[in-house]
Amino acid sequence: MSQTTVPRDLQYSLAQASEAKMVRVVSMVDAMADRGAADDLLVPLRSRLAVLRPARPLRFSRLLFLPLDAIIVPAAQWRVGLELIPRSAIPPLTAVVQAGLAGAADIEAMIVGRSCGETEIEAQAGRRLWSAAADVLTGLDTCPGWGAATALPDHAWQEIRAKVAGVLLIADRIWGEEPPAFASDAAMAALLNDVQQHAPLAMNAVLAVLLALGKDSARVLRAASRHSDRVAGLGRAALARALDALPEVVANRIGRASVDDAADEADRVDAFLTAAEASGSIGRAEIRAARFEAAAQCADRFANGVASELIPPAVAYGAMPSDEEIMEAEGIARSLARIERAGRSMGGETQFDAASADAQALLCSLGPAEMEAVDRARLAEILFGPDQAEQLMRSTC
Template identity: 35%
Template sequence: MVNALREIRQLRQSVAGADDSTVLRLARMLDALPVRGEVDALLEPVRPRLAALGITRPLRLARLLFLPLDGAVVPARAWARGTPTLPRSAIPVLAAILLADPEGAAVALAAEGHSLADREVVAALGARVWHLAARVLPDAVPPDWNRTGLTAADYAPILALCRPAWQAGPVIWDAVALADQGPPEQLAERALRAVAAAGPMPLAATLATLARRASAPGALAVVAAGVSPSLRGPAVQLLETILKAPPPEFGQLDPRRAADLALATARRLDDLEACPLLAGDRQAAVRTYRRAADEACRAAFAEAAQAELAGPAARLAAAPEVTEAEVAAMEQGARRLRALESAGRRIGGAAAYDRAIRDMVAQLRGLGQSGGGPGGLTRIDVLRSIEILAGSDAAEALLQGG
């Protein structure tokens, strides 16, 4: 066991620096396992990337069961007693109890072939399994609890954290499902009030779950502070945690997904700037985060410019024969770059993007003016990519030989 855990730790370090395709392949391999156990730890370093990568996660009973507590789940090694968090090691043990119940087994069977993207299915099956969990999970410590690495005394407070969230599961899911729209303040307030009577711990766990996917965490924090004075501190702490996190890993994503992430980041920053709970030094932290995100996005754009357009254009310019498919691929690269550049400007650095585009256009114009063989890259081929990237004026300058 010691050797196995050591190997998992080594693999986890390798996964942290893996490219997108490797991360996606690993996630799909683990999702295909009926029981993941310790190997689930391999995903810990890249969990923040999974959503940005757009991977569709299969709808397993354990994942469905803990959706109302999604933001409160932490690695076992990071869990601390007396906090509104749930150690990930408890999930398989609690889910196994439900799988042994006929209704839980029926839900697991009905979930096969579906994913978290199937929101109506999640809502319907979730309502069943959340109600079941709140009703049948025992007050006594389960026999397999030792598999969690926790003490018997940890079971009762963990169950006390989970039960209110399960009882309010459908209401919480209504807000989580629309987190990309804020979530809407009315749904967020309803979800928080649904667990308020259970005390500050379930309330803080629900807030963390909503905040994990919220596109407007600042507005959510204001709603939370209005629901309960006990949430003002945790709400501000959640916002501070967001601002202390490293900037998004734009460079780890393909340009289209990086553009989507940049737009989401820009909206989130605008929301945080408008949040009245973030005043004084906290607004300075927002500006610092914006600068870091801007630098990360511009670095990703520079790398993408070489990989998506400059490199392919140079190779085609040197080739004696160029196909329509190769030219079309170059144009698609220009479109991906344009999407990333437009999104990046929402974060900041407009002048830097202007310079980068000018440099790229100058490089492409040089290739377009150099001319090629009869079957090689033509000036018109280059012109189309320039027009996509920089607009018709830049393309016209090439057409006129300027």
């Protein structure tokens, strides 16, 4: 299988497709028993898929590579020595794990009919799969069909296998709702010690995965810096690469995502940049530039959100909106307020002062025929705080 089996003009037209069409194509490909070349159709859609996050069936291969998702790249972007895993390595690695794992059928039975994003089943099935899969991979010398499937040399197999096995080895400690590795500095240090002892070649991949989780980047960087010189260096490198990738992440996951997802991402980016600055391994100017860019993206998302996602639907509800409609509008306002808070925290005070003033003017322009005074006051309170909301209630702006 190679990417050239799908005509480039078809890939191009899909890349330009509407969201609805894209979701239909994805569900068709997901439904195929043997995806083969059809999988290549999704290559140009992946960045948009990451934002849209359509419901996708939880398959064995997807569960297996779930902890590695952040470091999986198109085969063309893979380079020796980097922490990355080429997407083309997924089918052969999945095949050898399925063949070598005694309980593979049971795990497949656990996830039948389940979708990605069902975190509880992901964690449950993952706990049964990941460390056992790491053992299977560690015990293998060769991978049947490796060259044909990946077009990569045999030495690449050894390197990729080591990275995948290393991440899977510790996956159940970093995945799930309350991952034990993030519980304390000592737990994180213990995890890095285990990786160093049992899978040293996977250290850069593990660090990249830990940073991409966005749970507590500061803890990860602290543990890496206190470890050996080698791990501290790898930590710095992983941080630098994560920072390089940030503009694309911010553009996709804040600029183009739903307000809820954008708010989550804005919080994560803010925490990540704070941790990056505290680590001392990245220049202040670089951090400042990244903050500025992320804050600008947040301000744009806030302004667009108010102008296109909050006010027009609220006006469309008319003077007698249902409880559900108002609660939905308030949910959007809360996410926008979170984006603002993260944006201001990243230094976007000026941008947000302007965006906030525009948003206030928009809200004030709504008359009683368009929205009940108390609903308007609540939206103002969520977006701008109780003082401004009280002013709005006293006067009609």
